[in-house]
Amino acid sequence: MQRLDFESAVEKIEDKIERLKIASGQDKASTEEEIQKLEQKAAKILSNIYSKLTPWQITQVARHPQRPYTMDYIQNIFTEFMELHGDRCFSDDPAMLCGLAKFNGDPVVVMGQQKGRTIKEKVRYNFGMPHPEGFRKSLRIMELAERFSLPVFTFIDTPGAYPGVGAEERGQSEAIAANLMKMSGLRTPIISTVIGEGGSGGALAIGVADRVLMLEFATYSVISPEGCAAILWKDGTKGSLAANALKIDAASLLKSGVVDAVVPEPAGGAHRNPGDTFNNLKACLTEVFSEIKHTTVDKLVKNRYNKFRSLGLFTEE
Amino acid sequence: MGWFKNSFFSVEGKSVKVPQGLWVKCEHCAEIIYKKELERDLEVCPKCSYHFRLPAFERINMLFDKDTFEEFDPLVGPTDPLGFKDIKKYKDKIKSYQKKTGQKDALISGLGCINGRKVMTAVFDFAFMGGSMGAVVGEKITRVFERALDKRCGVITFTASGGARMQEGILSLMQMAKTAAAAGRLKEAGLPFISVLTDPTTGGVTASFAMLGDIIVAEPGALIGFAGPRVIAQTIKQTLPEGFQRAEYILEHGMIDMIVERKNMKESLGRLLEYLG
Ligand SMILES: [Zn+2]
Numbered sequence: 001m002q003r004l005d006f007e008s009a010v011e012k013i014e015d016k017i018e019r020l021k022i023a024s025g026q027d028k029a030s031t032e033e034e035i036q037k038l039e040q041k042a043a044k045i046l047s048n049i050y051s052k053l054t055p056w057q058i059t060q061v062a063r064h065p066q067r068p069y070t071m072d073y074i075q076n077i078f079t080e081f082m083e084l085h086g087d088r089c090f091s092d093d094p095a096m097l098c099g100l101a102k103f104n105g106d107p108v109v110v111m112g113q114q115k116g117r118t119i120k121e122k123v124r125y126n127f128g129m130p131h132p133e134g135f136r137k138s139l140r141i142m143e144l145a146e147r148f149s150l151p152v153f154t155f156i157d158t159p160g161a162y163p164g165v166g167a168e169e170r171g172q173s174e175a176i177a178a179n180l181m182k183m184s185g186l187r188t189p190i191i192s193t194v195i196g197e198g199g200s201g202g203a204l205a206i207g208v209a210d211r212v213l214m215l216e217f218a219t220y221s222v223i224s225p226e227g228c229a230a231i232l233w234k235d236g237t238k239g240s241l242a243a244n245a246l247k248i249d250a251a252s253l254l255k256s257g258v259v260d261a262v263v264p265e266p267a268g269g270a271h272r273n274p275g276d277t278f279n280n281l282k283a284c285l286t287e288v289f290s291e292i293k294h295t296t297v298d299k300l301v302k303n304r305y306n307k308f309r310s311l312g313l314f315t316e317e
Numbered sequence: 318m319g320w321f322k323n324s325f326f327s328v329e330g331k332s333v334k335v336p337q338g339l340w341v342k343c344e345h346c347a348e349i350i351y352k353k354e355l356e357r358d359l360e361v362c363p364k365c366s367y368h369f370r371l372p373a374f375e376r377i378n379m380l381f382d383k384d385t386f387e388e389f390d391p392l393v394g395p396t397d398p399l400g401f402k403d404i405k406k407y408k409d410k411i412k413s414y415q416k417k418t419g420q421k422d423a424l425i426s427g428l429g430c431i432n433g434r435k436v437m438t439a440v441f442d443f444a445f446m447g448g449s450m451g452a453v454v455g456e457k458i459t460r461v462f463e464r465a466l467d468k469r470c471g472v473i474t475f476t477a478s479g480g481a482r483m484q485e486g487i488l489s490l491m492q493m494a495k496t497a498a499a500a501g502r503l504k505e506a507g508l509p510f511i512s513v514l515t516d517p518t519t520g521g522v523t524a525s526f527a528m529l530g531d532i533i534v535a536e537p538g539a540l541i542g543f544a545g546p547r548v549i550a551q552t553i554k555q556t557l558p559e560g561f562q563r564a565e566y567i568l569e570h571g572m573i574d575m576i577v578e579r580k581n582m583k584e585s586l587g588r589l590l591e592y593l594g
Binding site: 208223234309 | 390392393394395396398399401402403404452453455456459481483484485486487488489491492493494495497499500501502504505519520521523524525526527528529542543544548549552553555557558561562567571
């Protein structure tokens, strides 16, 4: 487990648990009780630490290298996943994972930005930053979902759309814009979950949904804290200040009305206990899906439009 | 003619870019230009054809038939949903830009005629916080699309924006979804939407309604893109190609329909409306 700098209080206990687990080997019974006790203690300490995280600390959790990624959620919440590739124009963008799957037995469409864990994977998935081809692939699959009346589940985890020469030449902005427009009127249910980093337009491009969920220690922001700091504080290292000011944490997002529900994470974050995280999210998705699955498509689209239409605070006097 | 009262304008409706002095320096070629000459040339540099950024009302003045423009929603003004503060308070920034431009926010919207054809419009003002799109800009654009839908009329937008207004946090990002959704409804109804991209149009504005026009027009030399050139250069650690993200470059890459010089803009828009109206 890669520990974050604010987790030092749990270091000794977690190390001891690790040692005991290795030492006990086959003879689990002898140490089982002690491990359980220590684990409870660790969970208590972690819950305490995690109940007071600053937005900048949450950003570190959301970016944790061992945090579950889109493919992990798809494999553990859905069954019979079949990946679909390509935008039919230029290439297949691995940073946007799309496919068909079953959710509690129902056929659905799933998609999300995919990050890599090893250096080789990180490069292959471009650190979860899609090119226009990725957004166009997701658009193509959403249109497919519409034609075959399949509900769409999206998983948001990206630092943002890739800022590169090729991405610009092939219309990064048009690709995102087209997704926003299509999703706002897509004639099938859409549920989005922010699972890690919800980075700006690249995140929203698969986030115009009937219900938007957010994991407890995920972030969702108009700009990365570092990017904001570089512009407004003229200092890219002031990310913690920008994270505070931008209010990018799940509780703030829920309050703003952008997010409909926050999905609790296990003590110490999703990466410490992916199994419980999958169970929590699956339960939430099941509930939210049952809320909207019988709504007529006309009403769904109308409500979705009104939901996004209503976001934004202004005066008029 | 309410907009003539705007403090930013003299009675003749002429821009005051540099309050003192009769001369202006071209940002692009550094030529020193006599201001009267620049005004006569619609704020286009006589030497290098650089199209100067225009205050919203000045653009409206240039393009809409005399006395036809009627402003919408002039009372819609910004709030500070996050209590945002960087080196300065967002509230104070708003006040200073309001004072500087005489406008409530970065967008003027309304209804007017171009060569006799009625059209709804939304015009950005880059001088107001870099034309950034927060809740006011998003709401006013959305209302333009919705009014056009209601009145069965077309829309022309003129963008000049660095993107979403980060001081309003996530709600500024949501203006992208809101405006793109409204543009989508116009499209569904078969009503024309012409998007005119002026220098610069980037970020959350290009990545939403601005790139969704039935026809996309750009002014010569305008910087148009998703990410800003500095961010891209930092990311790829290479120098950028010559002319990268300029109107001519993105035309070559198939992203826009045409480049129209300012002096021909009114006529071109009038003809487009004739075809699509
Ligand atoms: Zn010049």
